[in-house]
Amino acid sequence: MASYTLTVNGKTEKVDVADGNMPLLWVLRDKLNLKGTNFGCGVSACGACTVHIDGQVARACITPVSSIGAAQITTIEAIGQTPIGQAVQKAWLDVDVMQCGYCQAGQIMAATALIKTTPKPTDKEIDIAMQGNACRCGTYVRIRQAIKTAAGVATADTREV
DSSP states (O other), X not given: OEEEEEEETTEEEEEEESOTTSBHHHIIIIISOOTTXXXXXXXXXXXXXXXXXXXXXXXXXXXXXXXXXXOEEEOHHHHTTSHHHHHHHHHHHHHTOOSSOTTHHHHHHHHHHHHHHOSSOOHHHHHHHHTTOOOTTOXXXXXXXXXXXXXXXXXXXXXXO
């Protein structure tokens, strides 16, 4: 048994795990009861498990808890406490991005990180930043529009074709 002290959403949390290679995803979901970070693929291909570690996008499904150290972890449960996170969540609702919603926590986490580093992203910058986040419902046009809305970037047409 190994013990780790993590800073998650601004709170210090002590967790005991059988193995330091346990993915952060399962620590968040099973040990800390933070269910917003979803399991999708387990190999970092879909983005459903996206969190921020020290402000950077990370895939919790492949991040061993032992690698966290003193880093700050932010999950979807706390992203709305930041002005950018609030803007992204509002835009997601205003643009009506969600269909099934399963991937949206990861999408919002990636979009928030993008706007933080690139306040007025272009379509190409959005595509690059979001390419690791899969949406089985295909709401990519609305995701791009919501990111632009949150960033205050004007667009000419928001219709899906």
